[in-house]
Every structure is written in C-alpha cells, then in structure tokens.
Amino acid sequence: MLPVVALVGRPNVGKSTLFNALTRSRDALVADMPGVTRDRHYGVCHLGPRPFVVVDTGGLSGVEEGIDALTAQQVRLAIEEAQVLVFVVDARDGLLPQDQGILGELRRSGKPILLAVNKTDGLEEQDALGEFARFGIAAMLPLSAAHNRGTDDLIAAALPLL
Numbered sequence: 001m002l003p004v005v006a007l008v009g010r011p012n013v014g015k016s017t018l019f020n021a022l023t024r025s026r027d028a029l030v031a032d033m034p035g036v037t038r039d040r041h042y043g044v045c046h047l048g049p050r051p052f053v054v055v056d057t058g059g060l061s062g063v064e065e066g067i068d069a070l071t072a073q074q075v076r077l078a079i080e081e082a083q084v085l086v087f088v089v090d091a092r093d094g095l096l097p098q099d100q101g102i103l104g105e106l107r108r109s110g111k112p113i114l115l116a117v118n119k120t121d122g123l124e125e126q127d128a129l130g131e132f133a134r135f136g137i138a139a140m141l142p143l144s145a146a147h148n149r150g151t152d153d154l155i156a157a158a159l160p161l162l
C-alpha cells in the first residue's frame with residue numbers, strides 16, 4: 001500500500017488547490033465558497049521519486065454541528081489513516097484561533113506535521129511566515145498552491161517521513 005499524506009486546515013485556505021497541484025488533476029473540488037469539500041478525496045502524487053496518496057479533507061471550522069460534525073469526523077479519519085499531516089494555513093488571513101484548535105487536534109495524533117503556509121504569492125516570505133513561527137513547527141514551508149510554487153519543497157519534506 002502507498003503511504004498517505006493528509007491535507008488538513010480551515011475552510012478556504014487552499015487545501016483542494018494544493019491537492020490539485022500535487023495530484024495534477026482537476027478532481028478535487030475547488031470553490032470560492034468555504035466548506036465545499038465535505039468528504040475525503042483521494043489522489044496519487046507522482047511528482048516525487050516515490051508515489052504517495054494525498055487525502056483532501058473538508059475544513060475544520062470549529063462549528064461541529066450537523067454537516068460540520070460530519071466533516072470534522074472525516075478529517076479525524078484522514079488523520080488516522082495518514083503517516084504525515086500537512087497543516088495548511090492562509091498567509092493572508094494570518095494565524096487565527098481556529099488554526100490553534102486544529103493544531104491541537106493534529107498534535108494529539110502524535111504524527112509528524114508539516115506546516116504549509118499557503119497564499120504567499122505577492123507577499124514577502126518573512127512577513128508571510130513570521131507569525132506562524134509561534135506554532136513551533138520545525139518544518140514550515142511557504143507555498144502558493146494556486147501558482148504551483150513550493151510544492152516540490154513540500155514533497156521533499158514529506159518523503160523522508162513516509
């Protein structure tokens with residue numbers, strides 16, 4: 001079986017865009033509307049020397065009632081089946097309280113976490129990354145999923161952990 005990388009983060013940070021960049025498909029649902037991806041979505045990344053499975057998840061919104069409870073459950077299942085967790089945050093929004101909550105959830109799993117700081121296009125890298133250093137995650141990677149920048153470094157960081 002191929003190793004699994006899960007993409008986790010708030011709605012609208014660019015998880016599905018990253019999924020598309022990694023799997024080079026138009027399969028994942030990308031939308032301007034937050035919270036569109038309700039289910040886990042699987043693809044295979046063939047861009048590195050070894051293939052791995054990528055799981056796109058709906059966002060953890062912090063509102064866990066009704067459909068959001070289902071989404072949160074899907075995220076937890078994705079965390080369970082993954083070897084590596086890619087925590088996607090939005091450089092434009094900056095660090096939000098929900099990010100802290102999601103990180104807590106990820107840390108409870110004990111699995112390795114890569115912090116992908118997305119939407120860094122047009123921003124100074126140091127400004128974009130700065131406040132996320134507070135998370136204390138060693139592997140902090142600037143990303144522009146929409147412009148396919150930083151994906152190679154993300155793959156290179158994930159592979160040794162798989």
Ligand code: GDP
Nearest residue numbers: 011012013014015016017030031119144145146
């Ligand atoms: P998800 O809810 O986390 O899956 O986020 P989506 O992938 O659906 O993206 C949400 C919005 O952010 C869409 O309008 C994307 O076009 C936009 N977006 C995604 N990645 C980037 C990026 O690297 N830079 C910019 N500027 N926008 C992005």
Ligand code: MG
Nearest residue numbers: 015016029037
């Ligand atoms: Mg999505």
